[in-house]
Amino acid sequence: MSLSRMSGAINGGPQSPPTVLVFDSGVGGLSVCQSILSMCPGVRIIYVADNASFPYGTRSESYLRSRIVNVLSGLCEQHQPDMLVIACNTASTLVLADLRQLLCLPVVGVVPAIKPAAETTQTGAIGLLATSATVQRDYTDQLVADFAGHCDVIRVGSSRLVEIAEHYLRGHPVNEGELKAILADFFREGLARKVDKIVLGCTHFPLLKQQLESCAPRHVEWVDSGNAIANRVCSLFKEAGLSLDASHKVLHRIRFTGEAIANKQFHCQLALLGFDNVKIEGVII
Template identity: 45%
Template structure:
């Protein structure tokens, strides 16, 4: 018999779509539930204590409601703070999202890389550990941007993203001492790959961008290898944790990701 249990993707907003997309490219028959914690958005300005308490409790409720076969925490901030708490609380596979410092260091020729995330992510000891393990011979510059999160949300709602605003945020990396040597930027927030076209348009020539989405997709495919999928793919669910009529503006974009049903938790 086919297994109708979904993959559940979780983020504070729509950024996790940058992880969902490469996963569904590998697993096109997978049922989907995408949860945007709009009631707690944005995570990047919250304290570690708030996130460590909120995320496991909320994912516990979601696991009971949707019975997923696997949960992807498609959020760097939530993963770097709450991943171990979630794994301790739930008895099912949990895949986290962490800054792609290892592939960035491997690709850098100047040995100077930038880590662009939320303020909460870039200050985490987890990032220190990744840099120490995989980028020992690199200069690792960091910048926290909440503005890019808001711009990505606006883009998916159909608004035009002003390039000067994107350029201003990237200047937070390039204008640091040594920033002119950056040749690879780690998009350490899942919202940021949604703005990659705009970032490439304003970044210096030759700067590359990397993120964890493709690696997470491969991990999910590995963990679900050999499992059965429904013969007929049900409509994907997009779930918000607060009621806001503005969420309807996201419906056309969500539908392109296979999420044609909108719900409020």
Template identity: 35%
Template sequence: MSAQQPIGVFDSGIGGLSVLQALLAELPHEHFVYLADNGHAPYGEKTDLFVRQRSLAIAHHLVREHRIKALVVACNTATAAAIQELRHHHPHLPLIGVEPAIKPAAQLTRTGRVGVMATRGTVASEKFQRLLSSLQGSAEFEVCACNGLALAIEQTTLPAHQDRAPAEVTRLLRSYTRALGDFGQAPGQIDTLVLGCTHYVFAQEELQALLGPDVQLVSTGAPVARQTRRLLEAGGLLHAGPAPQTLAGRLQLFTTGDLAGLQAAAQRWLHLPPQGCQRTVIPL
């Protein structure tokens, strides 16, 4: 393994691009291979067995075909379901997962009440429940499994759904935030909201407008990027060469699903030209 090899990043779809944004900023000299498993999204509404099988297949593909030097699992559901098995199968590969940022949220809250929006798969996982239990007493957590929200955000990039998907995102955001309770700075109100799915970051402007400027939104991209840097430094794997002149020169994006959706998302959030995206097939 050498410092010149790329870093692999994968998610069930476009949500992991929010983590990739942070990685690109934190590690400007590195090359990345991003894989969106859109053909099997969303993971949050699949079984743990299915998510583990897909995660292992994708990791094997990235190691074999792209010779990655580290792997970022940019999906809360895949981290919860598969990170331990991935570490077992790839013991020498630096592996970084994501999890809902409820610990930093507990430190940020002033009212003592924290809302958590996540997928059903994340909320039901043992890993999340252990994390939640470890923080009991530090804050009061209101948790909502947001079925359909990741998919609706995903569909905002698909031409066939662009007329309906934004309205569906708005409807779901209103429904799930209402279910969590009252937001604000007054005693008894939720003043901090954890975005427990990487997709939800792409709805944060609408969420902020919905909840008001005093509610803090907490996501995981920047902490994951910093942890990736720490692991690369510890392993002597930081790329020391000159930074690529263009984003297209340091990034390859692949999807197992609709190519137009990934191209639209990459243009919108990374300002990457469509030719930077390709379609691939990864069987189980």
């Protein structure tokens, strides 16, 4: 149901909880869901992890464009969500414009939070921690040029951190030595200015925020896009005249395009992220 039809339901009769379809290559976008569930009480989440094609960093851009558009077109037709959130930096940079042109519903994307980090740095040096592909993309270069030209921007690309986050959500321990090695370049000697903000430029990484904080040799602020996305979702519902009802008993769904890997630890992590009533499914797309 589109937001326009949703508004009609508000005026014309009973209304089911609004539905947001959230998409990512894996479980990283669950960090965005946490912000949405916290700031938009009463919303229903359908989360889709494209683990059949994970990790995106090993795929060509042409493959990903075709894959993501085809998968999301089918899912939106099947579930009729009120809104689509692309909780993946790679997918957002590649197909956001295509999806907005193709689909008759609001599509919200995510970009690394370079702008707010650059606007609030006290030292004039910020870090960008993202996937190896994201730190090298022309899109990232443009964000830095547009919003952080006055800053030293230290970029660290790590695809391994994505895997660590995936495993952590399913109960695997985190190797602190690995995290310290990944973060080392942000704190190395010889930098002209000390980094005081580190942008988490992949939605997987906020899932490890506590561990990253404990492994950093000194205090820095970690900046991600979760709250900004949730604010946008709430504002779009408000523009449609919708008041979210926190008293709704909502059943969320988490769907995998490949095998559903959902052990006891994963269910416990979901509860911590705000999913109090959830169904997990594996589907082949």
